[in-house]
Amino acid sequence: MNNYFSRLPRLVSGAAAAGLAFGSGKKKTTIGGQALIEGIMMKGPKRTCICVRKPDQELVFREEDARPAAAFGRLPVFRGMYGLFTAMKDGVDAINYSASFFEKEEPAGEPSRLEQWLERKLSSARLEKAVMAVAMAVGIGMPVVLFFVLPALLVGLAPENAPFWTRNLLESAVRIVIFLLFMWSVSHMKDIRRTFEYHGGEHKTIFCYEDGLALTVENVRGMPRFHPRCGTSFMFVMILISIVVFSVVFSLITTTNPWLRMALRLIMLPLVVGISYEINRYAGRYDNALTNILRWPGIQMQHLTVFEPDDSMIEVAIEAMKRVIPDDGSDNW
Numbered sequence: 001m002n003n004y005f006s007r008l009p010r011l012v013s014g015a016a017a018a019g020l021a022f023g024s025g026k027k028k029t030t031i032g033g034q035a036l037i038e039g040i041m042m043k044g045p046k047r048t049c050i051c052v053r054k055p056d057q058e059l060v061f062r063e064e065d066a067r068p069a070a071a072f073g074r075l076p077v078f079r080g081m082y083g084l085f086t087a088m089k090d091g092v093d094a095i096n097y098s099a100s101f102f103e104k105e106e107p108a109g110e111p112s113r114l115e116q117w118l119e120r121k122l123s124s125a126r127l128e129k130a131v132m133a134v135a136m137a138v139g140i141g142m143p144v145v146l147f148f149v150l151p152a153l154l155v156g157l158a159p160e161n162a163p164f165w166t167r168n169l170l171e172s173a174v175r176i177v178i179f180l181l182f183m184w185s186v187s188h189m190k191d192i193r194r195t196f197e198y199h200g201g202e203h204k205t206i207f208c209y210e211d212g213l214a215l216t217v218e219n220v221r222g223m224p225r226f227h228p229r230c231g232t233s234f235m236f237v238m239i240l241i242s243i244v245v246f247s248v249v250f251s252l253i254t255t256t257n258p259w260l261r262m263a264l265r266l267i268m269l270p271l272v273v274g275i276s277y278e279i280n281r282y283a284g285r286y287d288n289a290l291t292n293i294l295r296w297p298g299i300q301m302q303h304l305t306v307f308e309p310d311d312s313m314i315e316v317a318i319e320a321m322k323r324v325i326p327d328d329g330s331d332n333w
Contacts, residue, residue, distance in 0.1 A: 027209070028285060028333035029206065029333060033205075034202070034231075040313075048090075050063075052101055059315075146182060151172075153262070167250075203225050205317040207227065215321060233280060233297075236297055241272050241276045245275070
């Protein structure tokens with residue numbers, strides 16, 4: 001019987017880190033990817049491909065047609081909200097798929113009483129979906145709690161007579177510090193570090209394709225590893241935009257109640273996501289002084305989440321990339 005809950009930490013960490021690495025060069029492409037457990041998922045306009053290197057070094061693939069976005073998911077601002085949700089959902093599913101090839105490495109052990117009870121009450125398929133739903137909920141909830149709820153609660157301890165601009169500045173500083181500490185600590189976990197090395201392979205491969213070079217290990221190896229449309233950049237831009245948006249909101253709604261401030265942040269979060277996506281999209285699409293300034297913070301953040309891949313990781317990225325490149329140029333941005 002599958003030990004479902006042994007996979008939950010991996011799924012949660014994957015959901016929390018699932019990114020939109022929409023990969024500048026001579027060509028701009030809408031093709032993007034996500035690093036997995038010993039693998040990579042590439043998304044093109046027509047096809048999605050997951051490539052995983054199994055413990056015996058064999059490459060396995062899962063390919064499927066891309067789903068068309070909902071009508072509102074193509075509108076400015078709304079497409080950022082829709083894109084983040086679908087990326088999280090697809091990312092958790094892809095990580096679950098890649099993790100399935102390494103379950104035999106984990107101690108088998110006896111299933112817990114909870115797992116035995118759930119097996120009796122639910123079918124294996126329904127239990128699998130339930131675990132994925134929990135992983136996605138926790139993966140989404142953890143960043144929200146860390147970066148939005150916790151700073152609001154901490155700043156709620158400040159004296160009530162503190163100026164609102166001081167309170168907003170302090171809350172923003174706490175949020176950035178928590179984000180940096182979180183990313184730094186995650187990057188030092190052994191399994192996550194390998195995933196971040198695959199992340200580097202994904203970026204380099206997209207750069208190679210955008211430069212119009214043949215997708216070979218040698219060509220990809222020489223490419224930059226920091227990409228302007230990376231999910232890490234998006235996350236950091238989102239934090240910066242939240243500082244601006246919430247400063248405006250709390251200048252209009254002056255409250256020191258930490259729970260009300262937290263509720264307002266959660267209500268405004270979809271708008272922050274949508275605006276951040278548009279800024280990240282603009283910064284990745286154009287090359288000028290303004291976009292260089294907009295890209296710089298996110299590029300620096302990638303030092304924590306994008307590491308140098310080895311040749312075997314680059315090979316995985318190339319194989320996944322080749323299978324999603326359309327033959328009609330529909331990925332041109």
